[in-house]
Amino acid sequence: MLAETLEDGEFSHVVVNRTFSKEKLEYRDRAFVSRLYLGVLERLIFLDHCINRVSSVNTVKMRPVILNILRCGAYQLMFMDSVPDHAAINESALLTKKRGFSRLVPFVNGVLRSIQREGAGIVKESMPENVRLSVPKWIYELTVAGFGRKRAKAFFEGALEADKPLCIRLNTINVPEDEIIRSLEAQGCTVVPADESGGCHYLRLSGVLTDLEAYRRGWFSVQDISSVKAALTGCRELEKTGINAPLIVDVCAAPGGKSICAAQEFPYAHVYSRDLSPAKTALIDENIKRLGITNIRSQVFDAKVKDPLMEGRADMVIADLPCSGIGVIGKKPDIKFRLRKKDLEGLVGLQRQILEAVHTYVKKGGILLYSTCTVNIGENAENVKWFMREHPFELISEEQILEGRGDGFYIAVLKRI
Incomplete structure (x- = not known):
């Protein structure tokens, strides 16, 4: 599973779903595999630091299969109290042999026994904060620059919380x-x-x-509590207009959480829940059918393209736009290794392109809810400032969620004037 993500570039949630659909495991075994796989991804930078601390061979020179075995063994030794140390080491040695590397069993044994022996000391010793928090240096520095060290540290520590409900x-x-x-x-x-x-x-x-x-x-x-809060923040502002049967357009809706919140808050609303492909709208349809929601209509529509039939009609537009996803690294830790700093500029451009199209749907006095699941100011507050310079909207409220049990999230409510 680790190789599929770290070498083949597969998304972690796709790997988990595919693995468990093929392998019929008991719930306890599924929970163990999921915890180990996601835990290694969450702590990858820190684990590699620990391995390099005791190994005669640097991680960059190791065979990927051996490195992943060491990462799994080290994670169990340092973060899974339910696994006895001897079991973690022995299973790692057996797996090394099973993969055809019998000659490397002494090496694997030696590295893991050193971590077992020195692990507590490694944790206490001085190391860069981003390594301790297992986040790429540029993401750590970006977040510190935006919110200060204390808030950034709290966010990244929360992302490492194991066994999240x-x-x-x-x-x-x-x-x-x-x-x-x-x-x-x-x-x-x-x-x-x-x-x-x-x-x-x-x-x-x-x-x-x-x-x-x-x-x-x-x-x-x-649905994550931060996502719910975003939807409800928009709905509370819409309630102030006194409209009982609003027209609501959710432009990047899959899997439909915010559309569903809005439909439940306004039972007489007409909610258009849109996304780019039939596969994505199928997720929306699946959820609204299971929940028995009858006032949502899913539509395949590219948010970058202006819909002339919707111009000036919407009481609220929900624009939860594609973003860097730094706010959800606690659920999708592979984002930390997939994302590149150069990607941010393109994402800001995409967000602005979508906003240029969909803001036209908002009627005068209507609401635009802009949200992302990232903590990058460039995609958040700076985008909103740009948007208000270009278009007749006023900012009603904005919030950047970093602390707490939910995802990192940005929420801005704007009103057309």
Whole structure:
């Protein structure tokens, strides 16, 4: 799995889904594999530092298969208390032999035993902050420049949190909240209300998500609390207009979370939930069908292209745009190694191209909700400043979420004047 991501460039969530669809593992085994795979990606820079600290061969010169075995072994030794040290070392040696590198078993054994012996000392010794937080130096410096060392450190530490609970939003249109929670608890789940509610709870599973009766019946949706907050922030401003049946356009909607929030907040709304391809709108359709939402219409539409039929009609446009994704590295740690600094300029250009098209849909006095799941000021606050210089909109509110259990998120609400 690591080779598929680090060498072949596969997205981590794609690798996980494909692996578990092929390999019929028990839930406990799935949880272990997922934790180890994602954990190694999360801590990759730190793990390589530790390996280099005790190895006679630098990681850049190692065979990828041996390096990945060492990374997995080191992660288990340093971050998985449930795995005995001897088991982590022995299994790594066996895997090395199984992969046809019997002559390297002593090397693997030696490196891991050194980490076992010196691990605590390595953690305590001086090292660059970005290495300790396992984030590329340029991403760390970009975030510190934008928000200061304290907030940046809190964000990156939160991204490393292991065993994160799932955030869900209860669908209480037809079923009361207590009945949904009882159903989840009856199937062994732990359900805790989120601090900033909006109908959100943190869910700890005891089995596969899709096996839950409450999931099959559409009694909840899976959505990060920061994403929910973005949608609800726009909806609260829209409520002030007094319009009971607004027209809402979500221009980059898949898998549909913000569209669904808006549709639930405004039962008489007409919500157009758009994305670039049939595959993406299929995700929207799947979710609205499961949840029983009837006031959303999915559409295949390129957000970069202006839709003349929608100009001046929307009470609210939701523009949660493609971005660098730095805010979701806690869920998709491979972003840290996929993203390049030079990519940011192109993303800003894409965001501005989309805003140029979709702002025309907002009627006078209407709302534009602009959000991203990144912490890069260039894609966020600076984009909003540019937009207001070019177009007749005023900023109602903006927020950059860094701390807390949710994703890093930027939320700006603008009003057409």
